[in-house]
Amino acid sequence: xSCEASDVAEAIRAAADVIARHRVELxxxxxxxxxxxxxxxxxxxxxxxxxxxxxxxPTTPAGLLxxxxxxxxxxxxxxxxxxxxxxxxxxxxxxxxxSRLDSEGLVTALRAGLEGVVARGRxxxxxxxxxxxLSPAVEAAEAAKGEGIAAQLAxxxxxxxxxAQSTVPLVARKGRASYLGExxxxxxxxxxxxxxxxxxxxxxxxx
Amino acid sequence: MKKIINDPAAVVTESLRGLAAAHSDLLRVEYDPAFVVxxxxxxxxxxxxxGGGSGHEPLHGGFVGHGMLHAAVxxxxxxxxxxxxxxxxxxxxxGSKGALLIVKNYTGDVLNFETAAELAAAEGLDVRSVVxxxxxxxxxxxxxxxxxxxxxTVLLEKIAGAASERxxxxxxxxxxxxKVIGQVRSIxxxxxxxxVPHVGEPSFDLGxxxxxxxxxxxxxxxxxxxPAEPADALVERMLSxxxxxxxxxxxxxxxxxxNSMGGTPLLELYLAHGIAERLLADRGIRVTRRLVGPYxxxxxxxGISLTLLRLDEELASLWDAPVSTPALRWGK
Numbered sequence: 001x002s003c004e005a006s007d008v009a010e011a012i013r014a015a016a017d018v019i020a021r022h023r024v025e026l027x028x029x030x031x032x033x034x035x036x037x038x039x040x041x042x043x044x045x046x047x048x049x050x051x052x053x054x055x056x057x058p059t060t061p062a063g064l065l066x067x068x069x070x071x072x073x074x075x076x077x078x079x080x081x082x083x084x085x086x087x088x089x090x091x092x093x094x095x096x097x098x099s100r101l102d103s104e105g106l107v108t109a110l111r112a113g114l115e116g117v118v119a120r121g122r123x124x125x126x127x128x129x130x131x132x133x134l135s136p137a138v139e140a141a142e143a144a145k146g147e148g149i150a151a152q153l154a155x156x157x158x159x160x161x162x163x164a165q166s167t168v169p170l171v172a173r174k175g176r177a178s179y180l181g182e183x184x185x186x187x188x189x190x191x192x193x194x195x196x197x198x199x200x201x202x203x204x205x206x207x
Numbered sequence: 208m209k210k211i212i213n214d215p216a217a218v219v220t221e222s223l224r225g226l227a228a229a230h231s232d233l234l235r236v237e238y239d240p241a242f243v244v245x246x247x248x249x250x251x252x253x254x255x256x257x258g259g260g261s262g263h264e265p266l267h268g269g270f271v272g273h274g275m276l277h278a279a280v281x282x283x284x285x286x287x288x289x290x291x292x293x294x295x296x297x298x299x300x301x302g303s304k305g306a307l308l309i310v311k312n313y314t315g316d317v318l319n320f321e322t323a324a325e326l327a328a329a330e331g332l333d334v335r336s337v338v339x340x341x342x343x344x345x346x347x348x349x350x351x352x353x354x355x356x357x358x359x360t361v362l363l364e365k366i367a368g369a370a371s372e373r374x375x376x377x378x379x380x381x382x383x384x385x386k387v388i389g390q391v392r393s394i395x396x397x398x399x400x401x402x403v404p405h406v407g408e409p410s411f412d413l414g415x416x417x418x419x420x421x422x423x424x425x426x427x428x429x430x431x432x433x434p435a436e437p438a439d440a441l442v443e444r445m446l447s448x449x450x451x452x453x454x455x456x457x458x459x460x461x462x463x464x465x466n467s468m469g470g471t472p473l474l475e476l477y478l479a480h481g482i483a484e485r486l487l488a489d490r491g492i493r494v495t496r497r498l499v500g501p502y503x504x505x506x507x508x509x510g511i512s513l514t515l516l517r518l519d520e521e522l523a524s525l526w527d528a529p530v531s532t533p534a535l536r537w538g539k
Contacts, residue, residue, distance in 0.1 A: 027406060035285045035425040036403060036410045044283070073322070074240070077260075077286040082318035120318060175314050178351040179344075179429045 002102040003149055003206065008061040009053060011205035012068055016046035018201040019194070026197075029190040033177035038080060038190040045076035045084070061101040065092035065109070079175055080191065083117050083130065090116030103145050106152055110138045121174060128172035128184065130191035133160040137199055153203035160199045164192035208407045215405040219261045219281055226268055230533045233272040237299070240292035243268040244278040244299045253371040253380045254278065254306040256296055257364055259316050260285040262403070263424055265534030266361065266503045272532030273539065275368035277306075284403050284506075285425045287315035293323030297334060305333030305377040307384060309364055311356025312340040313423075333377060337384045339363055341393045341514065343452040344421025344429035355423045358466050358514035359391035361502045362526070365535065369528035383525065387516065392455075394448045395512035396441065397422040399470060401505050419510075420444070426468075426505050438475075442482040445513050450490065455515055457491030462498070462526060464514035469504035471511050476500070479511055496526055502534065 019026075019042045026039030049071045058064045065088050073085030094112035095105055114134045123129040125136075140159035141152040165188065172184035175191070212218050220238060227236040227243075236243050242258070257267045258280030267279035278300035282288035297306050306327070310320045320336060327334045341359030345351070363384060370383045397419040400409035410426050413419060418441070421430025436444075455461060465480035467473070480499050487494055495518065503512070516522070529539035 031406075031410060035427055036406050037283075037286055040405050041283070041286055074289050074291045077282045077289050077319065078315035079287075079318055081287075081289055081315070082322055121314070174352055176352070176423075176425075176427055179355065179423060179427060181346065183428065 002100040003061075004100060005059050005061055005064060007206070008064045008101060011202045012049065012053065012064060014205040015198050015201040016050050018197050019043055019046045022197055026190050026194055029188055029193055033172065033180055033184055033187045034190065035176060037078065038194065041076045041078050041080050042194055045072040045081065048075040060095070060097055060099055061105075062092040062095040062097065065095070079121070080194070083121050083191070086116040086120045087113035087134075101149070103149055103152060106149055107138070107142045107145060110141050110156065114138050123174040126170060127174045128167040128170040128177060128189045128192070129174050130189070130195040132167050132170075132189065133163040133192040133195035133199075136160065136163040137195070150203070150206040153199065153206045157196065157200040157203040160196035164188060164196040167192045208402050208404070210402070210404055212404055215407075218404050219283060222261070222264075223268070223281065226533065233532060234268075237295065240289065240295050242278055242280045242292055242296035242299065243271045244296060245271055248277060248300045249302040250277045250300055250304070250371065251302055252374055253304045253377050254297070254300040254302065255309065255364065255368045255371050255380065256280070256293075256300060256306055257309040257360070258282070258288050258293060258296065258320075259311055259313070260287055260425070262401070262506045263504050267364070269534035270361070270364050270532045272530070274372050274528055274530035275365055275532050275535065277371075284405065287313065287319045290319050290322040290326060293320055294326045297323065297327045297332060298330070301332055301334070305335070307367060307371075307377065307380050308334060308336040309360065309367060309384065310336050310338045311360055312338050312353055313355060314352050316356075335377060335381050337381060337388060339388050341388070341391045342423065342429065343392050343394050343448050344423075355429075357395060357424050358393040358464055358503055358512045359387070359516065361466075361498070362391060362462060362464060362514065362516050363387045365530060366522060366525045368530070369525040372528065383521070387522065390453070390517040390522075391514060392449045392452050393512055393514040394445050395422045395424070395468065396420050396445065396510050397426050397468065398435070398509035401426050401469070401508035403506070421448075422510060424503055424505050426508050426510075438478055439482055442479050442513070443486055446483055446486050449513055449515050450492070453515075453517065455492055455517060458493075460493045460495050460518045460523070461487070462496035462516040462518055463487065463494045464498040464502075464516070466503055466512045466514065467501040468508045468510035468512065469501055470507045470509035473500070476511060483513055496523060
């Protein structure tokens with residue numbers, strides 16, 4: 001099983017919808033440990049992504065992911081803009097000019113995205129960042145490779161949820177929450193949460 | 208939330224329109240992407256450029272003008288600007304001698320300016336960056352995002368701008384900037400939380416008798432929450448944190464910068480400044496330059512920050528050099 005560019009576009013629209021619906025939740029998660037704007041910033045970015053998709057129609061999965069990347073980089077700001085922008089850009093680059101996204105390509109794209117985030121943000125698993133959600137998601141998508149894209153994304157979303165929850169007892173080591181030291185313990189990392197939400201949106205769109 | 212705004216999404220743009228109207232002799236504003244640039248751009252010398260989230264006014268747009276910044280890039284409120292904005296500001300302000308980017312050590316600022324510097328370098332421009340990290344409240348370690356850039360940013364922008372104005376090369380402006388970063392330290396406290404316009408409620412909860420000790424410029428915490436105490440004790444606590452860090456020592460000549468985070472009136476600010484001068488004199492540290500006022504703020508947050516810069520002859524003379532910007536103006 002594989003998916004067309006139009007399916008990827010559908011998944012991106014679903015992601016924008018999920019971010020819009022969770023805008024307040026993400027901002028509330030950011031309030032005690034950051035500066036209370038993660039939901040606002042992500043929503044600004046994905047609203048712009050939707051507007052761009054209405055006027056341009058890339059014909060490859062990579063082309064669509066690149067639109068997401070460049071729009072997030074130019075509209076989100078903060079740390080989330082360059083981190084998510086880099087993730088989508090690396091994912092897009094890894095897919096080349098393929099017209100369809102298959103199971104192998106999905107894993108390659110997710111892994112490229114993760115490597116981009118790690119390189120830009122210099123964070124590792126356990127630092128209480130989006131890496132804690134994205135890293136297990138990549139592993140899960142890889143493990144489910146034989147089961148098709150829908151199953152892979154569902155597995156990735158489950159793993160990302162669990163990974164995001166795993167940030168709660170952690171001391172944040174990167175990003176603004178790191179300034180809290182021990183006081184960052186007990187908080188769900190907003191970036192890990194938004195990563196889990198995006199993967200869930202992709203998984204639901206692929207069903 | 209009561210604020211003098213129309214639409215939270217338009218706050219930064221509408222504020223920039225006012226800045227441009229009030230200071231058209233010094234600067235002009237571009238809106239898409241947004242940046243503030245000197246009226247006489249591009250710079251004949253090294254372009255000194257900074258930027259960051261809005262809500263810290265007059266930082267950074269208020270420091271664009273003769274003897275200080277050549278361009279400033281505002282982001283959304285409390286959100287770093289995007290790389291395309293920074294890149295556009297670099298292109299508009301950089302002449303033949305290159306550009307120095309002054310970046311506060313916040314993850315978002317570092318990532319976006321880093322990306323912009325790469326884009327500008329790809330265009331063939333000679334662009335360097337310095338990252339200021341003067342906040343003693345935050346542990347500096349390779350396992351964290353490191354110390355934040357706070358009050359020292361204002362002093363750095365003034366001194367780097369003066370070095371550019373006297374005709375220094377990019378190497379030399381960068382060297383002066385690094386010297387300032389090595390010798391400046393700050394600490395901030397919050398008595399109340401700011402309200403970000405698009406959020407609509409206070410950024411954090413602080414009890415009526417609580418102070419957050421060691422805040423960053425978004426009111427985000429850094430060290431501990433303590434009971435409110437009289438000004439003498441609070442200023443001593445703040446100064447100790449700063450003096451012990453570098454450390455500053457008896458005989459040092461310093462610039463003392465007492466800053467309001469936006470909501471603390473001058474009455475209290477001068478009160479705190481007076482105490483700080485006395486406590487520094489007690490330690491044998493000579494205050495020979497001062498800056499007192501709201502220069503790097505956190506919206507309407509009540510609170511202050513104290514910044515000490517160890518001076519030598521060069522830094523003192525660059526500080527004294529003429530400056531003409533919306534928020535700092537002397538000697539010209």
